[in-house]
Amino acid sequence: MKFSRLRFDLRVALLYMVFGGLWILFSDRIMSDLAADKSTLTTLQTYKGWAFVLASGLMIYLLLRRDIVERKKIDLRLSLALSATRTGVWEWDTKTNAVFWSPECYDIVGMDRSTEKTLGSFLQLIHPDDVGRVKAAFELSLSTRKLFAEDFRIVRPGGDVLWLHNVGKAEYDENGRPLRLTGTMQDITKRKHAEQELQRSEEAIRVSRERLRALSGHLQQVREEERTAIAREVHDELGQQLTALKMDLALLQKRLRSNTDAIEKLKPILAHVDHAIQTVRRIATALRPSILDDFGLIAALEWQANEFQRRTGITCAFESDVEQAALDNAGSTALFRIFQESLTNVVRHSEATHVLSRLHQSEHDVTLEIIDNGKGMGTHVGVGGLGILGMRERAELLGGALDIQEPTGGGVTVMVKIPQHAKGRS
Numbered sequence: 001m002k003f004s005r006l007r008f009d010l011r012v013a014l015l016y017m018v019f020g021g022l023w024i025l026f027s028d029r030i031m032s033d034l035a036a037d038k039s040t041l042t043t044l045q046t047y048k049g050w051a052f053v054l055a056s057g058l059m060i061y062l063l064l065r066r067d068i069v070e071r072k073k074i075d076l077r078l079s080l081a082l083s084a085t086r087t088g089v090w091e092w093d094t095k096t097n098a099v100f101w102s103p104e105c106y107d108i109v110g111m112d113r114s115t116e117k118t119l120g121s122f123l124q125l126i127h128p129d130d131v132g133r134v135k136a137a138f139e140l141s142l143s144t145r146k147l148f149a150e151d152f153r154i155v156r157p158g159g160d161v162l163w164l165h166n167v168g169k170a171e172y173d174e175n176g177r178p179l180r181l182t183g184t185m186q187d188i189t190k191r192k193h194a195e196q197e198l199q200r201s202e203e204a205i206r207v208s209r210e211r212l213r214a215l216s217g218h219l220q221q222v223r224e225e226e227r228t229a230i231a232r233e234v235h236d237e238l239g240q241q242l243t244a245l246k247m248d249l250a251l252l253q254k255r256l257r258s259n260t261d262a263i264e265k266l267k268p269i270l271a272h273v274d275h276a277i278q279t280v281r282r283i284a285t286a287l288r289p290s291i292l293d294d295f296g297l298i299a300a301l302e303w304q305a306n307e308f309q310r311r312t313g314i315t316c317a318f319e320s321d322v323e324q325a326a327l328d329n330a331g332s333t334a335l336f337r338i339f340q341e342s343l344t345n346v347v348r349h350s351e352a353t354h355v356l357s358r359l360h361q362s363e364h365d366v367t368l369e370i371i372d373n374g375k376g377m378g379t380h381v382g383v384g385g386l387g388i389l390g391m392r393e394r395a396e397l398l399g400g401a402l403d404i405q406e407p408t409g410g411g412v413t414v415m416v417k418i419p420q421h422a423k424g425r426s
C-alpha cells in the first residue's frame with residue numbers, strides 16, 4: 001500500500017516512529033562527537049531533552065488543533081442540518097437509564113434544558129392515543145433488532161400537539177441485550193398537517209366528483225325520460241289526431257264526389273296532413289326511437305346503422321353475436337346513445353367511407369365497437385371534447401368504460417363496455 005494512501009493519523013504515527021528511532025540511534029553519537037568534555041555533554045543532553053519535549057508537544061498541539069477544527073466544522077454542518085430539518089438526536093443508555101438529548105430535542109419538545117429527563121418523562125409526553133402503538137413498535141424493534149421508525153404525536157407542556165418522526169437503532173452486548181439506543185426525533189408537524197389537508201381536499205374533490213357524476217347521471221336519466229314521454233305524446237296524441245284528420249278529410253273527399261272544385265281544393269290539404277304525419281313520426285323517432293323500447297337494443301342499433309347509411313351515404317355494417325342483449329333499460333339506452341354520438345362524430349370529423357359496428361356479449365359484459373376507416377383523431381386521441389366526455393360518463397356511471405384507439409391501419413375505434421348487472425342503477 002502506498003504511504004500517501006494511508007490514513008492521516010497512521011501516516012503521522014509512522015513518521016514519528018521513524019524520526020524518533022533515527023533520533024535515538026544517532027543523537028547520542030552526534031552529541032558525544034560535539035561535546036569536548038563530560039559537563040558540556042550533560043548540558044547538550046539537557047538541551048536535547050528539551051528539544052524533544054518541545055517538538056513532541058508542538059506536534060501533539062498541531063494534531064489536536066487540526067482534529068478540533070475539523071470536528072467543529074462537522075458539528076456546525078450537523079447542527080445546521082439538524083436545525084434546518086428540525087431534527088434532534090437522542091441517546092438512551094439502558095444500563096444507567098441516562099438519557100442524552102441534543103439541544104434541538106429540547107426545542108422540539110418545548111422543555112427547559114435543566115429539566116431532568118428520563119425515558120419515562122419522554123413517554124409521558126406522547127399523545128395518549130399514540131402511546132400504545134409507540135411502545136409496541138419499540139418493543140418489536142428491540143426483539144427483531146430492526147430499526148425503530150414511527151410517526152407519533154406528543155403534547156408539549158404548553159398543550160400544543162406536535163407530530164414527531166422518530167428513528168432509532170439499538171446496540172447490543174454479546175448476550176444480545178440492548179446496551180444503548182441512539183436515534184433522531186424530527187418535528188414533522190407541518191408536513192403532517194399538509195398531508196392531512198391534502199387528504200381532506202382529495203376527499204372533498206372525490207365527494208364532489210361523485211356528486212357531479214350522480215347529478216349528471218340523474219340529468220341524463222331525466223332527459224331520457226322526458227324525451228321518451230314527449231316522443232310518445234307527439235307520436236300517439238298528435239299522430240292520432242292527424243291520422244283522424246286525414247281520415248275525416250278522405251271521407252269528405254268521398255262525399256264531395258260531384259263537387260270537383262272542392263275536391264281539388266282538398267288535395268293540397270291532404271298532402272299537408274300527410275307531410276305533418278311524417279314530420280311527427282320523424283320528430284318522435286329522433287327524440288327516442290320506439291324500436292328501442294319495443295324490440296330491444298340490437299334491433300335499435302341495426303335500425304340506427306341503416307338510417308345512418310341512408311342519410312350519410314357512409315356504409316355502416318352492424319354485427320352482433322346475440323339476438324337480445326342482456327342489458328336493462330339504462331344499459332341499452334347508454335349503448336344506443338353512445339352509438340349515435342359515435343356515428344355523429346364519424347360523419348362530422350372522420351371523412352370515413354365505411355363504419356363497422358360490432359356487439360359482443362361475454363359472461364359479464366356487453367361490448368360495442370364502432371370502427372371507422374377515416375383519417376383518425378390525431379392529437380385529439382385520449383383527450384376528446386364534450387361529446388366524448390359525455391360518452392365516457394355514461395359508460396362509467398353504469399360501472400363500464402369507454403376506450404378510444406387509433407388502430408395502425410388508420411381510422412378510429414371506439415370501444416364501450418357495459419357490465420350486465422351494473423350497480424346502483426335506478
Ligand SMILES: Nc1ncnc2c1ncn2[C@@H]1O[C@H](COP(=O)(O)OP(=O)(O)O)[C@@H](O)[C@H]1O
Pocket residue numbers: 345346348349350372374375376377380384385386387388389412
Ligand atoms: N371518428 C372520429 N374521427 C376523427 N376524429 C374524431 C372522431 N371522433 C372524434 N374526433 C375528434 O375528437 C374531437 C372531440 O370529439 P367530441 O368529444 O365528440 O366533440 P365534438 O364532436 O363536439 O367536437 C372532435 O372534434 C374530433 O376532432
Ligand SMILES: [Mg+2]
Pocket residue numbers: 341344345387388
Ligand atoms: Mg361529437
